[in-house]
Amino acid sequence: MLVEKIMKKDVYTLPPTATIQEALELLNKKRIRHIPIIDEAHHIIGIVSDRDVRDATPSVLDKEAKRDVLKKPIRSIMSHPVVTIHPLDFVEDIARVFYDEAFGCLPVVSEGKLVGIVSDKDMLHTLIQLTGTHKQSSHIELKVPHQPGELAHIFSIFGKKKINIISLLIYPNQEGDEHKVVVIRAQTIHPQPIVEELSHAGYEIIWPKPLVGAE
Template sequence: MVVEEIMKTEVITLEASATIETALKLLHENHIRHIPIVDRQNHVIGIVSDRDVRDASPSIFEKDTHQKELQNPIESIMTTPVTTVHPLDFVEEVASIFYEQEIASVPVTRNNKLVGILTEKDMLYTLIQLTGTHVQSSQIEVKVLNKPGMLPQVTQVFGKRKVNISSVLIYPYKPDSGYKIIVVRLQTMNPLPIIEDLKSEGYEVLWPKMPGMSS
């Protein structure tokens, strides 16, 4: 999945000369948390968050300076330079940017011009879709040898029951690098027959541990 499939294309922006007060109003009225700052060519030159604006706003107890501080230009508090991504970047790779840089949104640019924005909420929703947790299903975790060809062997067992697979994930088995865990989400609410099939083929099922399962 690529960024352009999940990004928002209707982006509220401001120029650097806009006031902090204007940004504050836009954030509240549109229920958003970030505003990209662009120049007249629609190049991203900065970004402001609701926290930036909140920190720059005067305390309600400082009535005399209230209006003056809110009239400061947004460029005085914007973050620059800005991390951006391309519409054709893979979502999985962009997720690492969110994690490593501890950011909550990234502008999306093509030919250095703003075309969209991607937020951590968009990423979380996409993760839910990719893992298949948004539909009724059952999750099975199978411990297998860490060698080529194990995934098709395991999924062949599922095929015998003619059950749809919602998602497949693979991650390391931490206690022993010689193994890995295949996590399969299946569109069935009764995984017991499939679990028994896996066990009869010699696979170790780590999850679920259900009553009535043979050893």
């Protein structure tokens, strides 16, 4: 999946000359957590988060100091330079950037100009869609030999049972490289028949666990 499929295109921005007060009002009014700071050519030159604004604002008890701080330009607290991504980047790749850098958002830039933004919440929502957990389904985990043809065999079993696969994930097996863990979201609320078929085909079932007392 490409970044352009999940990015928000309507981005609320401010110029570097805007005040911290204006940033605070925009954050509260639009209920957003990040504001890209752009110049007249729509180039991104910084970014401000709700935490940046909160940390820069004195206690509400010190009203005089608070008024002075809120009059300062936003460029005085913005973070720069800014790490950006491209609309044609793969979501799977930028997920690693979010994880490694602990970013709350990443601006999307094309031909030097800001065209969108992706937040950590957008990434989580996308992960939910990719894994199929937002749909009524059953979770099945198998230990599968790491060799050609195994996935085709598994698909044929699902096809014989006329059960759609909503999503498929493959994880490393902690016990060695000879097997992989295949996680399937199946479009059924009664997974036992397909699980039994997979077991008869020789696959080790990790989940669902066998019923206690079942033979």
